[in-house]
Each structure stands twice: as C-alpha cells, then as structure tokens.
Amino acid sequence: MDMEILDRNLARTSIDTIRLLAADGVEKACSGHPGTPMEAAPIAYLLFTRHLRHNPANPDWPGRDRFILSCGHASMLLYSMLHLTGYDLALDDLKQFRQMGSRTPGHPEFGHTPGVETTTGPLGQGFAVGVGMAMGARLLAEQVHAELFDYRVFTLCSDGDMMEGVAAEAASLAGHLRLDNLTCIYLDNRITIEGRTELTFSDNTASRFLAYGWHVQQVEGENLPEIDEALVRATKDPRPSLIIARTHIGYGAPRKQDTAEAHGAPLGAEELRQTKLFFGRDPERFFDVPDAVKEHMLRVRQRGIVLEESWRNGLNEAVAGGNSALQSWLQAAEQPLPPGWDAALPHFPAGKDMATRQASGVTLNALAEVIPLLLGGSADLAPSNNTHLENAEAFGSAVSGRNIHFGVREHAMGAILNGLAHTPGLVPFGGTFLVFSDYMRPPMRLAAMMGLAPIYVFTHDSIGLGEDGPTHQPVEHLAALRAIPNLAVIRPCDANETAQAWRAALSNRQGPTALILTRQKLETLDRNIYASAEGVLRGGYILASEESPLRVVLVASGSEIQVALRTRMLLQAEGYGARVVSLPCWELFDAQGQAYRDQVLASGEVLRVAVEAGVGMGWERYIGTAGLTLCMRSFGASAPFEQLMEKYGFTAEQLVACIKQRL
C-alpha cells in the first residue's frame, strides 16, 4: 500500500474526472448507470491509487489484491479506473461503452476486459464471489506460501447487494471463517430503483454484520481521510471488514443527486452540463482527462510493476530454496491436473451394487490424493452427497483445510465456488441434492458464462430418492440444467460411468460440470458383457448392441439404464432386436461428429425410445418426434422408491408394453 501523503487537490480533480468519465460514457451510450460511479468515485480513487496492490501492466499477477465491483451496473466506474491507472483499456474503449464488440460492455465481463476479476451485474453475486476469493487466498497462504499469497479481496457493494439472500449467506460464512483478508465497502446511498430505500429496507446493517462476526466501520463517502483510515484499519482486524460509506447517488448532478433518476439512465445533456459546472469543469469537453490527472493516475502502473517485480523475486527465492508446495502450485496454476492424474480413477468390480453417489465419493477421494488443490464440500449434506475428503482437514476459522462446510447455504456455495475457481491452481467442487440446484442457478449461470470450471455434485437425482417425496424429488431439473449454455450435465448409469464422469468433469476446464447421481443403489455393470464405461467421454455410446435385426433403440441415462437393459432382454426374447444407448451427457455427445452420433442412434426405420425419470423435454432431438418418451409428466410422491418407479412407469414390463403397442 502506498502511504504517500494525499494531495487533496489532485485527488479531488482525479475523482471528479472519474465521475465525469462515467457520466460521459453513459451519455454517449444513451444507456447505463451514471449515479453509482459518481457517488463511489472517491472510494474507487483511494482504493486503486493507495490500497490495492495491483499491477495494471499485468492483470494476471497472482499476488495482486482483487477488486470486485459487486454493483456491476456501475461498470463505467471500473472501466474509468482501469483506463486511468494504465490497464490495457483506452479512452476510445470508454467511448464505445455498451456498443457491439466493445471491451466495455454494460456489466463487467470476466475474460473480456483486462482487470475485470469476475462477471457481475446480478446483485449479491460479486459479494459472495469475493468471499470465495478470500477463502482461496487463505488456503494458498496456508498451504503454499504465507507471504506470497497475503493478498486481499475488496468488494464494492450497493443496497441491492445488501438485500440479496446470497450475500447474507456468504456474509454469515465469512464471519464464521474470520476471513481477515476481505474488505467490503457498502455504498449506503439510501436510493433504489423504486425510490428511497426506506420504502423497503430498514435493516441496521452495521448491527447485522456485527452479528455475523464482522468488523464494521462507518464513514462519510466524500471524506477522503476518513475512508483512507478505515481502509487501513480494516486490514488490521482479525475479522472480515465492512465499511459502510454514506454516499450520494449521482453526486454533483444538481437536479438528480440523491434521487432514483440518477440510477439507471443518462443524466441528459443539460443535467450533465450543470454537473460539469458544479465540478468547475468545462461543460463543452467530453471524456476529459486533465494532464495532471493522467500523469498522477498512471503512477499506479509504475508502482504496480515494481510491486510485482518484488513479488516475483520472492517467488524465485522461495522456489530456489526448494519450497515444494510452491513448485507444485506453479504447475497447478498452469495446469491444475498433474500428469497421469487419471491413473488414480478407481475401477469398480462388476456385480456389487452401489449408488452412483457412493461411487462418486470413492472416486473423489482417490482423486484428492493426486490433485492436492482439489477442494470443496457440501451445503450441509456431505454424508448424503458423499463429498467428504477422508484425508483432509476442515476449512475453519483457524485452519484452511480442503473440506468446506458451506452450511445450509446453496446459493452462496455456488458463488463461493466461482471465487475458488478464480483462484489459480484450485479445483473446487460443491454438493447438494439435485432439487436444490434451483437455489444456486444464478452463480452456475455465471460460471458457465465466464468459462469457470467448478464441479457440482448433485445427488438424489429423481423419484429414486423415495420417501422424502415431491419437495425433494427433482423432475424438471435435468432439463433446466441442460438448458444452460456451456454447462455440462453428466448422469452416469453405474459406478464405473461415475468414475469416467469425474474424468470428463475434470478434463473440462472451459466450463462447469454438473454430476447427477443417485441416492439408490444401482448394479455395477459387467463391462466384459457391456461396452466400456469410457464411452462417457463421448457423451453417449452403445452400451448393449442388438442381437437380431434392429427394431428398437433404447436411449437412457442414469438409473434408467437398468430398466432399459431389462427391457432389451425382454424384447430380444420376443425376437425384437433392441439396442441400449447410454447417453449420460448431451453436451459431450453433441460435440461428437455427425457420423458417430448417427452410428450410435442408428438410422432408418427403428423406434427410438427415451427413458428418463425426469420431464422428457428435449429428448426429441435424439429420438425424433416419432420416438417414444417414457418420462415424468408431473411431480413425484412420497413412497419407497421401487414403488414409485413402478407407479410412474419405469419398469421393463411397462416399457415393453408401450413399445410393442407402438411397433
């Protein structure tokens, strides 16, 4: 941190420049959010010039502090800061705000703009991702190197972030874990889109965060020394730190300041003009950066280069000193999976019944032995999800082990997994019941959009969970997850497919993967009789071929493979040639060549039958509209699972009857 004496005049001019860049950008785009950048400019200025240890010349420096704009709608604030401090973002980029193909989209997008640490916009997500990043930092500091990974996470939040449940969940966990490397600044502007926050929000936020176990300070949003000191004090407390800044949305806009009008639309030509006059600036100049400001702000880049250099020296010294954890991390940061990692995948002997969740637990534990930074846990269902790592410690307030107890907080878990996935070298996973994937779709969507690769372990995957009944039985969830672009959904049919599903999930570093696993036991197939489970890697494969001229192709996933195999036997006995295709993953299958897909699904006059204990939506793609879909058409019920499977038609006898009727 640069503790040089604050030049108030230069600071003020810089801050006003930031505000006006944002207001100009929104005005030119005819779209966007000027108010929050204008209120938060003093805080952003102090952070970026005096507190954040970052290097604009290398946004990927692993030792940098992280800054997350949780109120992503204030994107012009971030873009202005990145431009002024010397990131690879030109003034011309700012002028292209919200335009097709520009580097300055409406909300900050990770991987799209240098210096954007995570994609934000949906409120609450950035705050919770920050908790995950702080956890990742603490784990690296503890397991790899304390000084090299003493970086800090800063999150800038709005009222909306404070109201969203995902942030509440994450704040509770952060307080519990005593994440002392996390500072959150909350812009208490008392305005939301519908009007003043008093319409709907009267929390005592300070008391609430104290109750979570946070350190809390309150400052005035225009008082630079006060903010500056609060940022320093935040680093010295053993708890995560919340700084509540009383700010004024649209600060400086004479008519719109402190009103909802300043939030989500351009100020308008005249108001913008008046705003510039308020700041003593020439109203005819747009995107104006005074030379003194330019020079002053670019010093951040120079300092950043020095900071990283010093860090790299430390790194080299430690490596030269033979720090093996660090050497291993350096490899993991490049490629999280060590060479030959998949030799650790277990092979399950045929004949022994085993739920796929159980096979997953065995596989996960085997992999954890060879992938040192594989870490995760469950939203309080570890014994059910089989996500516990036997040879690892818990991630607690004192020790940062690889078993994370997320608590009954699925939504925060999803976002925290994104924060961990942002941390170089880490391979995170998280588990809950499939039905509760509904609680965590927003961060899953963001992971898919960002190309992060957390692995979701979703067990209890159908009516096959039995007695817990319809509230716990997923029906629509397979379809709803498959609908998310760039999310791989894999539903293995037995223990060995489960091991291969883990192989596919870990091999997929370009997006998240959801493993869909049973509660109930399934037969472990004899792969001397059936095709190799490695077919999972192609998404779908012929598990059992027809033994007479092909009449029926049974396409299924997961637990319904068993009923498909029995159906095949019965059909064959009656002289109908039937094939069983195991299709655990649409995304992988769709990525195969047309020839392979045609070969697997067969062509010509055959009846294709999709069998899955979920809504059948989308299976038509594989079986044609002339095909037969045996699926769920309603919510389930509470009863032992064998009875449910029969009630909803998932028996070989019922299937055969339907098929023969159609033939």
Place this chain on the structure above:
Amino acid sequence: MDMEILDRNLARTSIDTIRLLAADGVEKACSGHPGTPMEAAPIAYLLFTRHLRHNPANPDWPGRDRFILSCGHASMLLYSMLHLTGYDLALDDLKQFRQMGSRTPGHPEFGHTPGVETTTGPLGQGFAVGVGMAMGARLLAEQVHAELFDYRVFTLCSDGDMMEGVAAEAASLAGHLRLDNLTCIYLDNRITIEGRTELTFSDNTASRFLAYGWHVQQVEGENLPEIDEALVRATKDPRPSLIIARTHIGYGAPRKQDTAEAHGAPLGAEELRQTKLFFGRDPERFFDVPDAVKEHMLRVRQRGIVLEESWRNGLNEAVAGGNSALQSWLQAAEQPLPPGWDAALPHFPAGKDMATRQASGVTLNALAEVIPLLLGGSADLAPSNNTHLENAEAFGSAVSGRNIHFGVREHAMGAILNGLAHTPGLVPFGGTFLVFSDYMRPPMRLAAMMGLAPIYVFTHDSIGLGEDGPTHQPVEHLAALRAIPNLAVIRPCDANETAQAWRAALSNRQGPTALILTRQKLETLDRNIYASAEGVLRGGYILASEESPLRVVLVASGSEIQVALRTRMLLQAEGYGARVVSLPCWELFDAQGQAYRDQVLASGEVLRVAVEAGVGMGWERYIGTAGLTLCMRSFGASAPFEQLMEKYGFTAEQLVACIKQRL
C-alpha cells in the same frame, strides 16, 4: 388463546406421547427424521393446545391462526399434533408415514393432509411463506375487517431455515413492515447434518434479528412456563417476534440426543426402546396414546368449534350490518374474480408501437380497478416491470396497500407470493427481470406443486433488452420455466396478446402463470388483418395464413412474431406459401385437442420453423426433428438490441436464407 392453568403432569405425558409417536412413525417407515419432533414437542404442544386459535373440525376456517412447519422434515411432529388435536387424521394414517398413497408423506404437502397450511421441506421456504401470510392477514384486517382477520402466523424453524438466504430476505422485509402478527420459533439445537453448527454457523441470531427490527426472546426448549410466557409476550410487541428456543435434537434418546445421528434416520430398535424407558413408557408399546392424553388433546377440537362459531357470529353480524368490504371479500374468497371482470381488459389500437411490459402495465391497472384484492409489486424494478398500481397505496409498516415494494429480494418475493396466494380472496403478482427468475425458482416450484396461482411478471425477456448484456439477457430461462410441471408460461407477441395473457393467467386458478414480456417496443398488430388475440387462450393459433399452397409454417412467440411475419411476406413474395403460428403458451396449447393442434401446425410435407430468441430446447415437439430451429446457442452480448437481433440471426432476411436452403 386458552389461558387455563397448565397441568404440568398431563402436559409432560402429552409431550412425551408426541415425541414417541414421531419416533415410532419414523421407525415403522424405516425412513424419516425423529430428532426434531422429539426436541420440538413441548413447543408444539403449547402452541396447539394453548396459543393457536384453530378448529381441527374445520381446517379451512378463514379466521384461524396459521401454523407453518418450516422445518418440513419434522413432518411427524405435525402429523402427531394434527391427529391428537382432532384433525381428520387417524392413528392409522400415522402408521402409514411415507408410504404410497398415504396422507402422511415425507414432508408436509398442502392440499394433501388436512391442517397442513403450506408445503414445506426445502429450507427457508416456510419461514418466508409465513411472512407472506402475515402480510395477507394484515391486508385483510385493514381493508376488510380488523377483528375478523386478527389472526396470527406461527412458524417453526430450524438452523437450516436461519442459514438460507430466502429467510434472511423475508426477515428483513418482515422487520421493515413491522408485522406484529408473526411469531417465529427457532429451534436452536446446534446440530446440522454435517455435525455441530459450530462447524459453519456462528451468527448471533438474536442480534441479527434485532438488526432486522424484530422482537427477540430466548427460552429453554423444555421450560414450559418460559415458552408459554414468551408466546404471550410475542403477541404484545409491535414487531414480528422471534423466540429462540435452546433445544436438544432427539431429546430423550440416550445415545443419539444432541448428535447429528438423531436427525435423518430412525433411532433403531434398541435406542427407541431406551428412549421409551427414559420417558417411563412401556417399550413394547408402539403408537401409544394414553387415554388421558387423548381426552386432554381432543379438548382442542371442542374449543376450536366454539372459537369458530363465535367468529362466524361476528361475521354474520358484520355482514348483516352492511359491511360491503366484507361482502365483497366473501365473494372473492369463493371466486377471486368478480363476474364480468374481463370486460375491463383493454383493447389496444393497431399501429401504435408498445412494449409488452407496457401493455401489461396498462392491463394490470385496468384489472386492479375491478379486482379489489389484486395486489403485488416488484423486486425493486417496478418502473421497469410496469407493475405499479396507480390508484393504490404502498404496503408499508403503517398502511397495508396493494403496492408491495419487495426490495431487491426476488427469492423472498416468490415465497411471499405463495403466502399471499394462501390467503383467501387475494390475487397476488410479482415482477422482476426474466433472468432473475433463477433467483426464485424454489418457491415457483412449490406454487406449481401446491396448485397456487400467483402471477409472475417477467420482463426484459431476451437479448432484446440490449445494452445490459449477457448477465441480464435470459437465454435458457424460457426452457427452464417450461420444464416446471403445472407452471403456465405465456409469452405474448404484442399489446393485445398481452391483455389476453393476463386473462389466461387470471383464469388459471390451478397453478402459477409466468408472463414473459419485452423491454423493447413491438408493433401492435392490426387484428383486422391478423387473427384475434384471443387465440392466446388456446395457447397457439394461426396468426397469419398462407396465401399460396403451404410450404412453410413459422412458429414463434413474443418479439420473434414480428420477424416471422416479415419472413412470411418475403417468402410469399417468392411464391412460397407461409403461415405464421403464434404459440405463446405451450401448456395451454398442449391442453387442446389433437385435431386443433394438427390444424394449427399443419400436416404433410411442410417445413416447420421455430423462431425464438432463447435456447431452442423442446421446440422439436412442435416442429418435428425435420424442422428448423432458429434460436440462441450461446449467451448474448452487450449492444443495442437491433444489432443483437441481427448478430444472432433474428432478421427476416437471414431466416429466409436458412429456409430457402432447407427447401
């Protein structure tokens, strides 16, 4: 409330009976959760016998207090209470716990078991539904009759409920609104599935709820007078009330009490035997209800009949006295829509461009004039969702108007809508951006399961929202919502279809409806040229017929109808007969007869083309696998919407090119 003197011995025997009924039920089912019923029995006993004003002889009495078991896994507690206090639930029903077709499913299901007020199980939902019920009660008390609707809502919660974000959101709103008719009892047992709560949860819950503006008390979970007094004090405070009861999971089970083992599995024969001995009961007796307990508990039913009778007398007097609000409510409670309500639906003149969100706002306001208990709002996006009722007041801490400011709390909004929908006569709606439907799927799913009929107003329905970019552009959401059984999803194509969509939504009283609306303006079609918008009520209809022999059927919804109509013109100009089918609602269309559907979609050798700015999943059902799906295959981008529509292929020229290639 019955303040007769507490007979400690009889109370204790009754409480132990409740505990053992639950333990026996779980043991017999070989499945379930004994621990929480055992710890919570004293509280449930006091509530059901001394505090709840309810009538077991009529679970639908509108003036009754509501009891919600938010920790739905403790269902055997509720079933035991319902049985003992004389609801229509026999001891034999308890013996059928979790069995096929029984009235005692794994988690409480509304509409399935008399006395179950709402379906619970997914944690946090019951708590938030309770907030909605308390809001509904306050609205009825204020707008209909103060004394008749002075009922109270009681919610029983576990650690999980306290950790879930949805509960945090709802608690914050309840505190803000000063819902003095809400009592929540939190079972602070310090055990979760993964072990002791200290693994993951160290909130100071009392301080947290004080910060939300709640009244907070702490009691010992076995201290009957202390609990009793706390329940009384809760009614006297102007804030919602939280009672934190320090309890012991599996109370009385010598080996498993205070351990996670007592949570989710039968105690086991020997432990159950020891438990019965601990309570001084005969270990050989199962489902044992001593006569004294039976008689004592059934007095609740007698008292309930008297309570309701007195309430009905008050009702009759008030009606006789000419209370018109009450008369109107009596009708609404039977049939929420007054006769002829749909005459209020606006007709929009052709030619004027109008976003469907805007048409929705006009329609909603017109309907609010004729449906007095139509109420709702938005999760802080009212100006964008067009959900504000012009002639209604806000629902605040002092006045209970029909405009609800939910705050940036989509998840709680979804659950609160369920609570409002449970309130007789109310017709609730709630709005947010379609992309944020992901934040509220769990309560939407429960609404669909329960057959409640809240209406969701989801605007900004595609890349058509433009500059806000991919974080705000729904892509997978139409598919993901259509996958939910019993949820009607309607995406109208212009202003008049929007009015009809509202008609369809309000007419559907058997499940929830999601209205999917544009941000951008759309042409209001001239219905002299095109078919009547009332086709919406059949889910799909021929909007524009072919003018030469049919070659192409364009099937679309929402904003893509416009591009389909232009495509039709271009195709016709080239001599290809083309038809446009508007298919705003799959659920309604699927409910039509086969003949109608075949007629609309046409048969024979035609090319069917689905056009929708979302993932195309499921459209194959209507267009066949030989059809052409013009849809999104990725997330969107930030740019003006016209450019995005072109980039992703949604122009007539691009469509025509694809179609001609296929023809």
